[in-house]
Amino acid sequence: MADAADVKVERLLINYKTLEDFKKFQAYGNQEESMLRDLENNIVENDSESPFYGIYIGNTLVARMSLYKQSKKYDRYFEPPQDYLILWKLEVLPQYRKRGFGRKMVEFAQSFNLPIKTNPNMESREFFEKMGFKPASYELERDFGENPYIWMPEGVKEAEGKSEEKAKTNSK
Amino acid sequence: MADAADVKVERLLINYKTLEDFKKFQAYGNQEESMLRDLENNIVENDSESPFYGIYIGNTLVARMSLYKQSKKYDRYFEPPQDYLILWKLEVLPQYRKRGFGRKMVEFAQSFNLPIKTNPNMESREFFEKMGFKPASYELERDFGENPYIWMPEGVKEAEGKSEEKAKTNSK
Structure with missing residues (x-):
C-alpha cells in the first residue's frame, strides 16, 4: 500500500481528466466549474497550469490543495x-486518509519558506495545529466568516492586530 | 409551535448569555472566542452591539446570522x-428547521435593499437560490476558497469580472 514516502506532490494541469478527478472531492465548487467553463470555451489551453497541487497514486488523484502566492501589498x-501563501481546499480522498498524504501536502507548502494562511474547518484544526499552525487573532473586518490559521517560518511574526492594540490600551 | 409569523429578527447583544447560546451553533469559531475574550477583558462592555442578528423563541436563541456592511470602497x-452586506454564519438549530426561520433571516437582510454577498456551503446553496441569490462569477484573486453567492436589489448589476472580459476577448 503506497504511503507518503512513495509519492510526490505535483502541480496539476488543467485538462478534462483533472477536472473530472476534482469531482470526487467534497469542496468542488465555483472554482472548478469556472475552470471547466474556461477550458470548454478555449479561454485556457489544455494542460495549462492550475493553482492546484496533488498526489497521484498510479493514475488516481488521491489528494489535492490549492496554493496562491499573495503579494505583500495585500x-x-x-x-x-x-x-505569503494562501492554502485552501486541502483534501485527501476518504479511502486514502491516515497515510501521511495530508502532512506531505502541507510540508510541500511549507518548503517555500513563506508564511501560510489557511481557513480550516472545525474537523481539520487539530491537524493544522500539529503542523505548526495557530489561530490568527480574529479581526472582523479582515476575517468575516473565516477562522484563519497561520504558519510562520522562523523570523516572521504575526501582524499586531486591533484586538491586541485594544488590549494594550485597556491595560494601561 | 412557533413559526416564522410569530417571531422577529433582532440584533444580538454581546453578553455571557449570548456567547453561551452561540456554542450551540456549528459555526462557532475564532469570531465568537474573540468576542468572549474581549468581554472577559473588559475590552467591550456588557450588552454592547454585535454584528449578529437572531431569532429567540422565549429565552432560546434558535437562529442567528452575522451581517456586516462593507463600504463601496472595497x-x-x-x-x-x-x-453591500456580507452575510455569514446563517444557521438555524436543527430542531427548529423547516419552519421558515432561515427565510425570515434572509428577508430581514434583504430589507436593507443593499446587495448581499454570502459564501454558502454545498448544503445551503439551494436555499439561497430559492431566496434569489446566484453564484457570482468565480475570480481566483478575489474568491480563493469561497463559493460566493450574491443577491441584488432591482437596478444593481454584477461587476463585470475578469472571466467575462476573457470570454469577450476570446470570442472576437
Whole structure:
C-alpha cells in the first residue's frame, strides 16, 4: 500500500481528466466549474497550469490543495508585511486518509519558506495545529466568516492586530 | 409551535448569555472566542452591539446570522461599486428547521435593499437560490476558497469580472 514516502506532490494541469478527478472531492465548487467553463470555451489551453497541487497514486488523484502566492501589498497577517501563501481546499480522498498524504501536502507548502494562511474547518484544526499552525487573532473586518490559521517560518511574526492594540490600551 | 409569523429578527447583544447560546451553533469559531475574550477583558462592555442578528423563541436563541456592511470602497462584486452586506454564519438549530426561520433571516437582510454577498456551503446553496441569490462569477484573486453567492436589489448589476472580459476577448 503506497504511503507518503512513495509519492510526490505535483502541480496539476488543467485538462478534462483533472477536472473530472476534482469531482470526487467534497469542496468542488465555483472554482472548478469556472475552470471547466474556461477550458470548454478555449479561454485556457489544455494542460495549462492550475493553482492546484496533488498526489497521484498510479493514475488516481488521491489528494489535492490549492496554493496562491499573495503579494505583500495585500498582507494583513504578518509582520513585516510580506509575500505569503494562501492554502485552501486541502483534501485527501476518504479511502486514502491516515497515510501521511495530508502532512506531505502541507510540508510541500511549507518548503517555500513563506508564511501560510489557511481557513480550516472545525474537523481539520487539530491537524493544522500539529503542523505548526495557530489561530490568527480574529479581526472582523479582515476575517468575516473565516477562522484563519497561520504558519510562520522562523523570523516572521504575526501582524499586531486591533484586538491586541485594544488590549494594550485597556491595560494601561 | 412557533413559526416564522410569530417571531422577529433582532440584533444580538454581546453578553455571557449570548456567547453561551452561540456554542450551540456549528459555526462557532475564532469570531465568537474573540468576542468572549474581549468581554472577559473588559475590552467591550456588557450588552454592547454585535454584528449578529437572531431569532429567540422565549429565552432560546434558535437562529442567528452575522451581517456586516462593507463600504463601496472595497466592493469588487457589484456594478456600480456600492455599499453591500456580507452575510455569514446563517444557521438555524436543527430542531427548529423547516419552519421558515432561515427565510425570515434572509428577508430581514434583504430589507436593507443593499446587495448581499454570502459564501454558502454545498448544503445551503439551494436555499439561497430559492431566496434569489446566484453564484457570482468565480475570480481566483478575489474568491480563493469561497463559493460566493450574491443577491441584488432591482437596478444593481454584477461587476463585470475578469472571466467575462476573457470570454469577450476570446470570442472576437
